[in-house]
Amino acid sequence: AQTVTQSQPEMSVQEAETVTLSCTYDTSESDYYLFWYKQPPSRQMILVIRQEAYKQQNATENRFSVNFQKAAKSFSLKISDSQLGDAAMYFCAYSVGVTQGGSEKLVFGKGTKLTVNP
């Protein structure tokens, strides 16, 4: 079964600095998808970035980028120029294909709480 591990329950960063959140996963698939979601205090789950495993190029969305190491099964999130609004829980997720019906099951890690200090 696919599992997702986030080894850092909490992280903190100074405003304008860079922080990296770690995620590792376990799978026997060769083609899959990975995601980072952000959950601010408002509770809304927001998609931050996605990565397709067959693409070697690391995904980037503005200040957010990933370091995808397929052989190591590692998928870390780098936040550059951290802002106060980046403070949230961050969840790493793996997409498990369901063989019937076209469902896509996301398996989530336990999350990392990011604090941004002014």
Place this chain on the structure above:
Amino acid sequence: DTAVSQTPKYLVTQMGNDKSIKCEQNLGHDTMYWYKQDSKKFLKIMFSYNNKELIINETVPNRFSPKSPDKAHLNLHINSLELGDSAVYFCASSQGTGWTGPRGYGYTFGSGTRLTVV
């Protein structure tokens, strides 16, 4: 326009009661989901429906019954509520279609329903 809307946002009820949470999406997605987020913020899938058909039914007590009257709606009914049911329940949708379905789009989440059983 809200893409995935859940009602109510907050629900406080006594043990033993029956309650429902409603979810609607206006994205035209074929697949909808219910996830439970416990007090430690861990997200776990409960159910998924593809075009009104139940696809995923994880190990969930029989007291939980999803109903999908059409592909834009997925409601969750809970009978005989227990203290342990207190959690945040998220509805989500994705673009999965067809037998094998496309993967990798991730989910669009609703804003969650905080259920408190007293």
